Amino acid sequence: MLGSIVNFAAIIVGGTLGLLFKKGLSEKLSRTVMAGLALSVLLVGILSAIKAGNVLYVIIAIVVGAIIGELADFEALLTRFSLFVEAKAGKSDSGLSRGFITASLLFCVGSMAILGSLDAGLMGNYDVLFAKSVLDGIFSLIFASTLGAGVLLSAFPVLLYQGSITLLAVFVKDLLPLSVVADMTGVGGLLLIGLGLNMLDLTKIKVANFLPALFIPMFIPFIVSLFTP
Secondary structure, eight states, X not given: OHHHHHHHHHHHHHHHHHHHXXXXXXXXXXXXXXXXXXXXXXHHHHHHHTTOSOHHHHHHHHHHHHHHHHHHTHHHHHHXXXXXXXXXXXXXSOHHHHHHHHHHHHHHSSHHHHHHHHHHHXXXXXXXXXXXXXXXXXXXXXXXXXXXXXXXXXXXHHHHHHHHHHHHHHHHHTTSOHHHHHHHHHHHHHHXXXXXXXXXXXXXXXXXXXXXXXXXXXXXXXXXXXXXX
């Protein structure tokens, strides 16, 4: 839960600073900071990817997960959900509601929230959530200066959402071999690399469509055992 608590605190602190300044960061400064954060995400992704125990299993997981994700088109589903909620919020007269919903979607509907929470629960590694905390803190500062105090309220669903995934992962961890956990971490690292490249505008990878790949390593050893004596 430590990573989720830090993320919660980062949003509160960033949002509070945004309310105090009541002035957004310059576009030039925002771009530079985001580029630095993107490089940091790439570093975390690389460090996670090299923890993979079986590279072949990771490749299989990525390919199979991509097929499943593309057929279901999770990226489009998340986009439509975000647009739907934002459209509903736009009809509200409450600025508080607008800030709360917009920030909650940004902080919760994303691969880093899932990847980081799983990594924290399975491996006790908070690097991804700490990196996300820095990102969310900066975003909350910018959004709070324009959207108001509702942004601070988004810290609560983030804590509940990520904390629940982390606790679930802690429970599942006891049922999984360490080799499977390592492969899941490796897959997550590759997805973070894709996310970092997207943040740098070098690629347009639909990272959300690869999320099923995170869970494929759980089934590969069982399938392999069916075809080995």
